[in-house]
Amino acid sequence: MKTTIKLAAIGAAALAVSTTSALALSTLPAGVTTGIALGAPLPEGVYDITVGSYGSRDTTLGNLAYSLPVWLIWSTPWQIFGGRIGFDTVTGVADVWTPGNSYSAVTGLQNGIGTDSWLNTLMEGSIAWSFGNGWNASLRAGAWLPSTQTLPMTLGRNYTAFMGGGSISYVQSGWNFTATGLWGSGGDGNNRANQWQNPWFNLDLTATRKLVKAEIGVIAYGSWDTGCAYDGCFKSSQFAVGGLVGYDFGAFIMQAKLAGDVEASHYLQDVLVTDDNSREVRGTINIIKPLWNPEPPLAPLK
Numbered sequence: 001m002k003t004t005i006k007l008a009a010i011g012a013a014a015l016a017v018s019t020t021s022a023l024a025l026s027t028l029p030a031g032v033t034t035g036i037a038l039g040a041p042l043p044e045g046v047y048d049i050t051v052g053s054y055g056s057r058d059t060t061l062g063n064l065a066y067s068l069p070v071w072l073i074w075s076t077p078w079q080i081f082g083g084r085i086g087f088d089t090v091t092g093v094a095d096v097w098t099p100g101n102s103y104s105a106v107t108g109l110q111n112g113i114g115t116d117s118w119l120n121t122l123m124e125g126s127i128a129w130s131f132g133n134g135w136n137a138s139l140r141a142g143a144w145l146p147s148t149q150t151l152p153m154t155l156g157r158n159y160t161a162f163m164g165g166g167s168i169s170y171v172q173s174g175w176n177f178t179a180t181g182l183w184g185s186g187g188d189g190n191n192r193a194n195q196w197q198n199p200w201f202n203l204d205l206t207a208t209r210k211l212v213k214a215e216i217g218v219i220a221y222g223s224w225d226t227g228c229a230y231d232g233c234f235k236s237s238q239f240a241v242g243g244l245v246g247y248d249f250g251a252f253i254m255q256a257k258l259a260g261d262v263e264a265s266h267y268l269q270d271v272l273v274t275d276d277n278s279r280e281v282r283g284t285i286n287i288i289k290p291l292w293n294p295e296p297p298l299a300p301l302k
Contacts, residue, residue: 026184026200027120027144027161029053029066031221033180033204035244035255035286039136039169041084041128042075045293049073051092055282066094066119077294083127083138092119094155117155120144124163134172140165157197159187165202174210176217179203188229198225198233208244215246219257234266240280252289258282 032051051068071090078085095116124142131137141164147156165182186199201224208217219242225235242259261279 026202026223026225027157027186027197028163028182028184028200028202030202030223030238031204031219031240031257031259031282032284033167033178033182034206034219034221034259035176035208035217035246035257036206037136037169037171037176037178038167038180039128039138039178040171041130041136041138042073042086043293044075044077044084046291047073047075048289048291050287051284053282053284055280057278057280064094064096066092068092072291080127081129083129086126086128088124088126089122091121093117094119096155118147120147120156120161122163134170134175136167136169136171138167138169157187161185161187161197176206176208176210178206180205183226186227186229196229196233198229198235199227200224201226206244208246210246210248213248215244215248215255217244218242219244219259221259236266237264238280239263240282252287255286255288257284257286 032053049068049071051066051071053067054063054065056063068090071088073086073088075084075086093116122142122144124140126138126140128138129136141162143163144157144161146158146160148158162185163182165180167178167180169176169178171178180203182202182204184197184200184202186197188196203222205220206217207219208215220240222237222239224237228235238261240259240261242257244255244257246253246255258281260281264279
């Protein structure tokens with residue numbers, strides 16, 4: 001049981017969290033895959049990851065919290081060219097608000113009042129290989145389904161957005177060195193004001209060590225716009241560095257991450273507001289647990 005949970009912690013798939021449409025952020029929040037050896041294949045079974053994250057910026061343009069109550073991952077019994085096939089799906093919820101007695105032309109929020117709503121749903125497939133001697137790699141592709149919410153400040157985008165990427169993981173003797181690159185198509189929902197998203201690229205980096213049940217290490221992540229969804233858009237970028245601590249409780253694994261921006265450009269900016277120096281500090285908690293694994297085959301009678 002404990003071995004299965006540990007494998008779940010190092011082999012989970014990417015998550016989908018669409019942030020508010022007027023903010024120049026990548027559809028997938030930068031850094032969400034840090035701490036996870038995304039290149040390593042999971043054993044057959046069904047897994048769940050619960051995620052909670054809160055980020056605060058040093059401006060009045062708004063803070064962002066998001067949660068993934070149930071993120072289901074199915075590691076199938078099927079393989080292609082020696083790689084394990086997997087599927088996952090998740091629908092998150094997010095909240096955006098400004099600090100008290102402030103106003104943001106981007107979000108339209110004031111006096112500490114925020115907005116929250118369900119986000120787009122991700123449907124994703126992946127394939128992961130184990131090459132031996134601790135080396136692993138995976139590829140994945142998926143899409144966020146369009147949101148048709150009609151709330152004035154809904155955070156889900158009303159268009160389909162695609163994502164693909166790959167990971168390389170070295171997992172051996174308690175070490176986890178992982179690099180994950182993810183690309184998003186962005187999109188332009190013309191039937192709702194400001195429903196645009198630039199194409200983007202995220203890079204998540206992890207270096208951690210497990211000591212018996214405890215885990216500790218460093219993380220880093222960056223996000224860069226690779227194009228413009230409309231004429232005259234601002235290309236945003238962000239790079240952050242931080243740390244991770246975790247613990248294996250037996251029935252589940254918990255990871256806590258804290259990171260801060262060392263560089264950010266246009267990261268909370270639209271045509272109304274210039275904010276080149278907005279820096280974020282973000283804390284995230286992951287809870288990882290298996291829901292089902294097939295029973296091992298019985299040993300033959302002698």
